Amino acid sequence: MNPQALVIDDEPDILELLSMTLSGMSIDCVTVETLEQANQALRQQKFDFCLTDMRLPDGNGLDFVMSLRNVMPELPVAVITAHGNMDLAVQALKSGAFDFVSKPIKLRVLRDLVATALKLSPQKTTLHTKERRSRHRFLGETSVVKSLRGKVTKLARSQAPVYISGESGTGKELVARLIHELGVRSEKPFVPINCGAIPADLVESELFGHKKGAFSGAIADKEGLFQAAHGGTLFLDEVADLPLMMQVKLLRAIQEKAIRPVGGNEEITVDVRILCATHKNLAESVRQGTFREDLFYRLNVIELQLPSLRERVEDIPLLAENIMERLAAKNNIAKPSISQEAISALQKYHFPGNVRELENVLERALTWVDSDEIQASDLMLPAQRQLDNMQTQSQGLLIEDDLESQLEEQERQLITQALESTRWNKTAAAKKLGITFRALRYKLKKLNLE
Numbered sequence: 001m002n003p004q005a006l007v008i009d010d011e012p013d014i015l016e017l018l019s020m021t022l023s024g025m026s027i028d029c030v031t032v033e034t035l036e037q038a039n040q041a042l043r044q045q046k047f048d049f050c051l052t053d054m055r056l057p058d059g060n061g062l063d064f065v066m067s068l069r070n071v072m073p074e075l076p077v078a079v080i081t082a083h084g085n086m087d088l089a090v091q092a093l094k095s096g097a098f099d100f101v102s103k104p105i106k107l108r109v110l111r112d113l114v115a116t117a118l119k120l121s122p123q124k125t126t127l128h129t130k131e132r133r134s135r136h137r138f139l140g141e142t143s144v145v146k147s148l149r150g151k152v153t154k155l156a157r158s159q160a161p162v163y164i165s166g167e168s169g170t171g172k173e174l175v176a177r178l179i180h181e182l183g184v185r186s187e188k189p190f191v192p193i194n195c196g197a198i199p200a201d202l203v204e205s206e207l208f209g210h211k212k213g214a215f216s217g218a219i220a221d222k223e224g225l226f227q228a229a230h231g232g233t234l235f236l237d238e239v240a241d242l243p244l245m246m247q248v249k250l251l252r253a254i255q256e257k258a259i260r261p262v263g264g265n266e267e268i269t270v271d272v273r274i275l276c277a278t279h280k281n282l283a284e285s286v287r288q289g290t291f292r293e294d295l296f297y298r299l300n301v302i303e304l305q306l307p308s309l310r311e312r313v314e315d316i317p318l319l320a321e322n323i324m325e326r327l328a329a330k331n332n333i334a335k336p337s338i339s340q341e342a343i344s345a346l347q348k349y350h351f352p353g354n355v356r357e358l359e360n361v362l363e364r365a366l367t368w369v370d371s372d373e374i375q376a377s378d379l380m381l382p383a384q385r386q387l388d389n390m391q392t393q394s395q396g397l398l399i400e401d402d403l404e405s406q407l408e409e410q411e412r413q414l415i416t417q418a419l420e421s422t423r424w425n426k427t428a429a430a431k432k433l434g435i436t437f438r439a440l441r442y443k444l445k446k447l448n449l450e
């Protein structure tokens, strides 16, 4: 049996265009002109998806989307919006529509949307198994983390843009990947881009591509990241760092679902889901005038806030064990255990760098530990380290943000001194420093001293 679609629009021309396109895709289509007829059709038969206009003779499409979410949460609904009316599109997404298409309807955009709708229904895997899968990726059993995983699973079904906020190292990129992998786009690419790392004058060509000869250095046509992500997900990391000039162009690309390569004339339709993240406060960037309000509004259809590690200290034992297992496997060594005292030290520490910092702390401990159990003293948590380094503090006060690099510098100096005094005899130098040979070798590599 062909898939069944319900289409609601009071403009006969649009109804005809839609039903023709859908039959071309071997989809049976029931077309109605009012919400009352729509509700009647829904009572009479099952549909695979629904497409509705926003302004109808007997009500508005938004209320219809909301009521459907309550009575038939599994039925994917997309809305048709008037050209340029982004407010309504955003509201529809917030209300539970999985996507929107704006008038005049571009056939390629419509086909992409329909293809997505068909993948959403019937669900290939149940929400339940998906949630189980994400449990092994985004670890944690505290209620904040459990509820976060539930949201991620639901968001994976939508095509709405998601703004992932949270302190650095809280797992924003990991969550973005999960939203992609649990959704219908998982077979297509996940393309991450660090907006802060690309020079301002290259961002446009990176995102949209360029034509040969568009600027000096453009020796051939080049595809942009939007095209590379076609059918998949584009993850705009550190989006607050996007230059203002580019923000306008990004907004346009999102609204039109089309891009124009630098130096090119024709528009290319692209079907990408946009996820973004930044460790900065994006709303604050808007207030300061470094981030466009209209783009913020468009990207922040749904905000997912990641809790800091301080808000889930009960998860630290689980995370620590798991990270240690990963590190041990990577270094091909037996996994040391972590003493109870070390675990409580970790739970007392405030982790400004969150899970990533926990990974770093454990990796460092792994290189210094001499037994098969990690003790609190092996962790060298900053408060401890500050005390240890009292004598060498003449260089000035340790500033927390810069602690890591200052400590590395001190390590570098101490290790170099030891090596020089032993004429680069590593075994002797390690002994002098009171660390194992293995640990020294690791340090040398990490500090680029070899």
Ligand SMILES: Nc1ncnc2c1ncn2[C@@H]1O[C@H](COP(=O)(O)OP(=O)(O)OP(=O)(O)O)[C@@H](O)[C@H]1O
Binding pocket: 137, 138, 139, 140, 166, 167, 168, 169, 170, 171, 172, 173, 174, 175, 278, 279, 319, 355, 356, 359
């Ligand atoms: N809940 C978790 N379970 C397992 N690993 C996690 C969890 N959260 C984060 N991680 C790991 O912590 C590290 C940092 O995560 P990620 O890069 O996603 O953070 P981020 O928020 O993007 O950080 P930044 O702001 O620095 O870019 C990664 O190695 C990730 O796999």
Ligand SMILES: [Mg+2]
Binding pocket: 172, 173, 237
């Ligand atoms: Mg990141």
